[in-house]
Amino acid sequence: MQNTCSLLGALLSLSFFLPATLWSQATGTVEGRVALTQNLRESSEIASRQIIRQYSVTSGKFGDAINDAVETPPAIVVYLKSNSATSPVAPRSQPYVIMDQKNERFVPHVLAIERNTEVRFLNSDSIYHNVFSLSQAKSFDLGRYPQGKFRAVKFDKAGLVKVYCDIHTHMSAYILVLDTPYFAMTNDDGTFSLAGVPPGEYQLFAWYGRWQSRPISVKINAAQVTIAELTFP
Amino acid sequence: MNAFQDQKTIKNQRVFDRISTRICAAALVLVLLLAGTGFAQRASKIIIGGIASTTAWLPGDAATPLSSGGTYPTLNNRFILLFDFEIDEALSAFASLESYQGNSPVFYAIGLNWRLSKSPDLLLRAGKFPAPFGNFLPRRYDSENALIGRPLAYFYQHNLSATVVPESYDELLQTRGSGSGNGYSNTQQNGEGMRFFGREAYISGLQLLGQMNRLRYGIAVTNGAFSTSANTNHSDRFNIAGHVQYMPMLGLQIGASFSSGAYLETDEASYQTGYSYKKTEDYRQTLVGADLSYSAGHLELWGEFLRNSYGSPYLIDKLGTNSWSAEAKYKINARIYLAGRWSTLLFDNVPDENDVDSDGATRESWDYDVSQLELGFGYRIHRNGYAKLTHRLNRTHDAPNGDPADDVTALQLVVFF
Numbered sequence: 001m002q003n004t005c006s007l008l009g010a011l012l013s014l015s016f017f018l019p020a021t022l023w024s025q026a027t028g029t030v031e032g033r034v035a036l037t038q039n040l041r042e043s044s045e046i047a048s049r050q051i052i053r054q055y056s057v058t059s060g061k062f063g064d065a066i067n068d069a070v071e072t073p074p075a076i077v078v079y080l081k082s083n084s085a086t087s088p089v090a091p092r093s094q095p096y097v098i099m100d101q102k103n104e105r106f107v108p109h110v111l112a113i114e115r116n117t118e119v120r121f122l123n124s125d126s127i128y129h130n131v132f133s134l135s136q137a138k139s140f141d142l143g144r145y146p147q148g149k150f151r152a153v154k155f156d157k158a159g160l161v162k163v164y165c166d167i168h169t170h171m172s173a174y175i176l177v178l179d180t181p182y183f184a185m186t187n188d189d190g191t192f193s194l195a196g197v198p199p200g201e202y203q204l205f206a207w208y209g210r211w212q213s214r215p216i217s218v219k220i221n222a223a224q225v226t227i228a229e230l231t232f233p
Numbered sequence: 234m235n236a237f238q239d240q241k242t243i244k245n246q247r248v249f250d251r252i253s254t255r256i257c258a259a260a261l262v263l264v265l266l267l268a269g270t271g272f273a274q275r276a277s278k279i280i281i282g283g284i285a286s287t288t289a290w291l292p293g294d295a296a297t298p299l300s301s302g303g304t305y306p307t308l309n310n311r312f313i314l315l316f317d318f319e320i321d322e323a324l325s326a327f328a329s330l331e332s333y334q335g336n337s338p339v340f341y342a343i344g345l346n347w348r349l350s351k352s353p354d355l356l357l358r359a360g361k362f363p364a365p366f367g368n369f370l371p372r373r374y375d376s377e378n379a380l381i382g383r384p385l386a387y388f389y390q391h392n393l394s395a396t397v398v399p400e401s402y403d404e405l406l407q408t409r410g411s412g413s414g415n416g417y418s419n420t421q422q423n424g425e426g427m428r429f430f431g432r433e434a435y436i437s438g439l440q441l442l443g444q445m446n447r448l449r450y451g452i453a454v455t456n457g458a459f460s461t462s463a464n465t466n467h468s469d470r471f472n473i474a475g476h477v478q479y480m481p482m483l484g485l486q487i488g489a490s491f492s493s494g495a496y497l498e499t500d501e502a503s504y505q506t507g508y509s510y511k512k513t514e515d516y517r518q519t520l521v522g523a524d525l526s527y528s529a530g531h532l533e534l535w536g537e538f539l540r541n542s543y544g545s546p547y548l549i550d551k552l553g554t555n556s557w558s559a560e561a562k563y564k565i566n567a568r569i570y571l572a573g574r575w576s577t578l579l580f581d582n583v584p585d586e587n588d589v590d591s592d593g594a595t596r597e598s599w600d601y602d603v604s605q606l607e608l609g610f611g612y613r614i615h616r617n618g619y620a621k622l623t624h625r626l627n628r629t630h631d632a633p634n635g636d637p638a639d640d641v642t643a644l645q646l647v648v649f650f
Contacts, residue, residue, distance in 0.1 A: 049649070050280055052315070052374060128484060128528065132567050134616060141567040143530040146483050164616055 028220040029195045032228035034076050034186050034206050034213070049169040076208045076232060077112040077176050078192045079183035080218070083201040096152065098122050099163070099173060101129045106163060106173035110208065112183045113175060115158050122150040130166035137161050137177055174209060206230045282315040286375040286647040295637035296415035298390055298426075299603060299627040302639060310334055313341075313374065323348045327360075341435045358440040364430070364459055365440060365451035365476040366490045367537055368524040369558075376649035379533075379572035381623045382607045382641075384558035386429050386539050389578055390414075391600045393543055393552060394425040395461045395498040400547045402599075406589045410601045410632060417633055427460040427496070429520070429541050429554075436472065450477040458494035458518040460543075470495045470514065484529050490522035496543065516544040531564040552599050553581035568613045572623075577604035590633070602630040618648040 096118040100107040102125060113119065121131045123145055131151070132141040137159030142151040144167075155161065155177045165171035182202075186192045197220045206213035213232045220226055288309045296302030314330040329342035344360015363370055369384055371377075382388070390413035392405065399405040410417040412426020438455030452475040459474070472494025479487050496518040524537040535558075542553040558576035565571065580598035590597065609623025625641045 049376070050282065050317075052282070052371070052377060126483070134567055134613065139567045141531065141564055143532075143564065144484065144528055145530070162616075 026222050027196045027198050028222055028224045028226060029193060030080070030197060030202075030204065030218055030220060030226045030228055031193045032078075032191070032230065034078065034190045034192065034230045034232045036190065036232055049167075074208050075108060075110050075185040076190070076192075076206050077110060077183060077185060078194065078204065078206050078230070079112065079178055079180055080194060080197060080202040080204055081180055081215075083203065083217075096120055098150070099175070100124050101131070101165070101171070104129075104165075104168050104171055106165075106171055108185075109173050110185070111173065111175045112185065113155060113177055114181050114183075115177055115179055116154065116156055117177075118152050118154045119175065120150040120152045123147055128167060129171070131163060132166050133161050133163050135159065135161040138175075141166070176207060204228050204230065206232045208232070278319040280315075280317040280319075282650060284311075284313040284315075284374050284376045284647065284649040286311050286645055288375075288381060288643055288645040291642040291644075293627075293638040293640045295639040297627070297629060297632075297637050297639040298410060298413040298416055299605065299625075299629065300639035300641050301415055311375065312338075314338075327362075354442075354444040356442040358442065359438075361435055361437045362440055362453075363435055364455075364474055364492070365442075365453050366430075366459070366474055366492060366520070367476065367522050367539070368486070368488055368526050368535055369537060370430070374649075375645065375647040376619070379560070379562040379570065379611065380574055380607050380609050381621055381643045381645045382574070382605070382625055384537065384556070384560075384574065384576040385578045385603060385605055386537075386541070386556040386558065386576070388428060389603065390426045390428050391554070391578075391580070392426045393545070393599070395427055395496055397425050398497070398546055402548060402583045402585065403587050403589055405545075405548070405552075405583070405599055406585055406597055409597075409599070410629065412600065429518075429539070429556075430459045431461060436474075438472075447480045448477065449480070451475060455494070458496040459492055459520065460496045460518050461498055484527055486524075486526045488522075488524040488526075490520065490524070492520040493517050497546075511546070516546055518543050533562045535560040548583070550581070550583055552583070554600075555579045555581075570611050570613075571609075572611065573606070573608045575604070575606050578602060590631075598631070601632050604628045604630070615648070617650050618646070621645045621647070 094117065097111065097113055098120045099111055100122045104125065104127075111119070121142055123129055124147065126147050128144040128146070130142065130144050133139060137157045138153065138155050138161045140153050142153070145151060155175065158177045158179045161175040161177060163173040163175060182194055182197050184192045184194050186206075199220050199222045202218050202220060203215040204218045205215045211232065213230050216228060216230060218226050218228050288311075289306050290301070290309070291306045292300040292302050294302060301307065310333070312332045316326075316328040316330075318326045320326065325346045325348075327342060327344060327346060328340060330338045331341045332338040340361065342360070342362050344358060344362055347357045347359075349355040349357055369387055373383065373387070375381075392408040392410070392412040393399070394412075399408075408426075412424075414424030436453070436455035436457045436459070438453055440451060440453035440455075442451045443449070453473070455472045455474065456470045458470070458472050472492065474490075474492035474494075476488060476490045481487065494517060495514040497513045497516050518541065520539060520541050522537065522539045525535070527534045537556075537558050539556040540553065541556070542551040544551055556576065556578050558574060560572070560574040562570055562572040578600075579602050580600045582596040583599045585595055585597040588594070605628070606626045607623050608626075609621055611619050611621045613619055622644050623642070625643070627639045627641065628636055629639070630636075
C-alpha cells in the first residue's frame with residue numbers, strides 16, 4: 001500500500017513538472033538593454049495639497065524627511081506583442097502582485113501586470129493613504145485603511161492605470177495592464193531578460209510613464225537567446 | 234450710537250501693513266535669490282501649488298447675513314498661489330498669494346519656517362500665517378472643503394463692530410441681523426459687523442509647531458485678534474492663540490483651541506467710556522474651541538464647538554456666542570461623493586429693558602440665532618478638479634416677519650495643482 005502511494009506521488013509530481021520542463025525547452029529568451037537618451041525622472045514638485053498640509057496648524061512641515069528617498073534609475077517595462085493572432089500562452093505564475101505604500105511612496109512606482117491579475121495595495125505606513133484611479137482601464141477608490149492592511153483590485157481591462165493617493169498629492173504610480181504575459185522590468189543598468197517565450201515573430205516595446213519606444217521586430221527561436229537593443233525614449 | 238473712528242490711526246495702520254507686507258515680500262525674494270545663487274548648502278527645492286475656483290450662487294429672494302439675496306445668480310472667482318521654498322534642511326520660506334474677483338493679488342501668508350528639531354518635531358514660524366485654531370481652517374480651501382459654504386462660525390458677520398462701539402444694549406439689539414449690510418435694519422452699523430474669523434484669520438507674529446508621539450500642537454503670539462485681522466494688523470496688539478490635537482488611534486483626532494486678543498480698531502475706548510484706566514486692549518475677543526474628526530474607509534466626519542466672547546466698553550455683560558457644527562463626507566466611488574454639514578450660532582441673551590422688538594421679553598439674544606444645513610455632492614472631473622453642487626437651508630430664529638426666504642443653491646468648479 002505504501003509503495004502504491006509513493007508511486008502515485010511520484011507520478012503526480014512528474015505530471016506537474018513535466019509540462020513546465022517541456023515548455024521551457026520549447027521556448028526561447030530575449031535579452032538586451034534599454035539605452036536612455038535623457039533623464040526620465042518624473043517630477044512631483046507641484047502639489048498644492050502638500051503645501052496646505054504644511055500650513056496646517058497641526059501637521060506643520062513634519063514627515064518631509066521620509067520623502068528624501070535615494071533616487072534609483074527608472075524601471076522600464078519591456079514587453080512583447082506577437083505578430084501572430086494565435087500564439088501559445090505561458091502558464092500564469094502570479095495570481096496577485098503587491099503594490100506597497102511606504103514612506104509616502106508607491107513601491108514599485110511602475111508595475112506591469114497581465115490582464116486579470118489582482119493587485120494588492122498594501123499600506124506599510126503608520127498613516128492613512130487613499131489609493132484611487134480615474135483611468136479608463138480601471139476606476140476605483142480604496143478609501144482609508146490602517147498599516148499592515150491591503151485592498152485588492154482585479155485589472156480586467158488592458159491599458160494604462162494611473163494611481164494616486166487622495167491624501168498625499170505627491171504620491172503617484174503607473175500600472176500597465178498588458179494583454180501579453182511576456183513582459184519584464186529593466187534592471188538598474190537598463191538590462192532585461194524575457195524567458196519562456198514561444199518561438200515566433202514579435203514586436204518588442206519599451207514603456208515608461210508618458211514615454212514609449214518605437215517597437216523593434218524580434219524573432220524568437222526555441223532554446224535560443226535573442227539579443228535586442230532599444231533606445232529610449 | 235456714537236460712531237467714532239480714529240481715521241488717522243487706521244490709515245497709519247494700513248500704511249504700516251502695506252510696508253510690512255512689502256518688507257516680507259522683499260525678504261522672500263532675497264531668500265530665493267540667495268538660494269538660487271548657491272548660497273544654500275544643498276539642492277534647494279521649491280514647491281508651487283495653485284487653486285482656482287469659480288462659484289455660481291443662486292440665492293433666495295431675501296437679503297440676510299446668510300445670503301446676498303436677489304433674483305439673479307452671482308459669480309465669485311478666486312485664485313490662490315501657494316509657494317514653499319526649502320532653502321536648506323532647517324529653513325524654508327512660504328507664501329500664499331490670493332486674488333478674489335480679479336482684484337490685485339494679496340499676500341495672505343508670507344514668512345519663514347525654521348525647523349528647530351527633528352526629534353521631537355519642532356518648528357518655528359515667523360511672518361503672516363493662518364491661525365492655529367480648530368479643524369476647519371486647515372481645510373478651508375475650496376479644493377479641501379467637501380462643500381461650498383463654511384460652518385456659520387467661519388463666515389457669519391454679526392452685528393458687533395470693531396469700529397462702531399454700541400453705547401447701550403438697546404443700540405446693539407436694534408442692529409440685530411444687520412452685521413453684513415444685508416438685513417433687517419437701516420442703521421449706520423449696516424455692514425460694519427465682524428466675523429469671528431476675519432479674512433481666514435491670517436495673523437502676523439511667531440508660531441511654534443510641534444509633535445510628540447500622538448500629540449500635536451501649535452501656539453502663536455500675534456498682533457491681531459481673529460475678528461479684526463480682515464483689515465488691520467495692529468503692530469501694538471497682542472494676541473495669543475493655540476491648538477492642541479491628540480490622536481488616540483489612526484483616523485481619530487481630538488483637538489482643543491484657544492485664542493484671546495484685543496479686537497477694537499480704535500484707541501479711544503477709554504475716553505468714550507470715561508474709564509481712563511481702561512485701554513482698548515482690555516476689550517478682548519476670547520475663543521475657546523473643541524474639535525473632533527474621524528475617518529475610515531470612505532467616510533470622513535468632523536465636529537466642532539466654539540465659545541466666543543467679546544468685551545465691549547459700554548456693556549457690562551460679555552457678549553458670548555456658542556457655535557456647533559457637524560459634517561460628513563462619504564465617497565460613493567472614485568468620482569462621486571456626498572456631503573452634508575449642519576451648523577448653528579446661538580447668541581447669549583442680554584438685557585432688553587426697553588423691549589426694542591416689542592415682544593414683551595426682558596432679555597434677548599444680542600444677534601439673531603441662526604442655523605444652517607448644507608447638503609450636496611461632488612463630482613471628481615479630474616485628479617485635480619471637482620464640480621460641486623450644494624443647497625443650503627438657512628434659518629434665522631426670532632427674525633422680524635418670520636424666517637426669511639434666504640436659502641442658497643450653489644455650483645462650484647475648482648481645479649488645483
